[in-house]
Amino acid sequence: MENPAVPAIQEARKPEAQTPAAANTRPDSAANADSTREAARESTRELGFQETARREPREMRSACDEGIIFVGKKPLMTYVLAVVTQFNAGASHVKIKARGKAISRVIDVTQVVKNRFMQSMKIANFDATTELLPNEDGTTSKVSSLTLTLTK
Secondary structure (H helix, E strand, O other), X not given: OOOOHHHHXXXXXXXXXXXXXXXXXXXXXXXXXXXXXXXXXHHHHHOOOOOOOOOOOHHHOOHHHHOEEEOOOOOHHHHHHHHHHHHHOOOOEEEXXXXXXXXXXXXXXXXXXXXXXXXXXXXXXXXXXXXXXXXXXXXXXXXXXXXXXXXX
């Protein structure tokens, strides 16, 4: 027994089944992409949702230019690879920073880099601070922070 929707789906997939108007609404064209975004914004407003500004991930901000690696919840070897890549790219020093529970992971990263990849690596600077982070409810929390500066 054949599903009655199958012929309709197959017909819709055929290129000649598209009308010229449908062919012009492809999202990859720059002019239509703007109108598609505006239509999505309008429907978002109609549903009562607030539009939020897009932010770059913490790792992608200007810290990349400074050679700072922010350690978080990713697997340990991700950060090890980032450190080794920075040194192989010609960086003379690399900073690794973590807050709160991730502080122990910074130590693990430095030890793996030193013991497995770069035996000549040294810890040039050690900075333990307390940062004030704003909460969603408007209050602030004190969070421990550790920044290690590694040199070849």
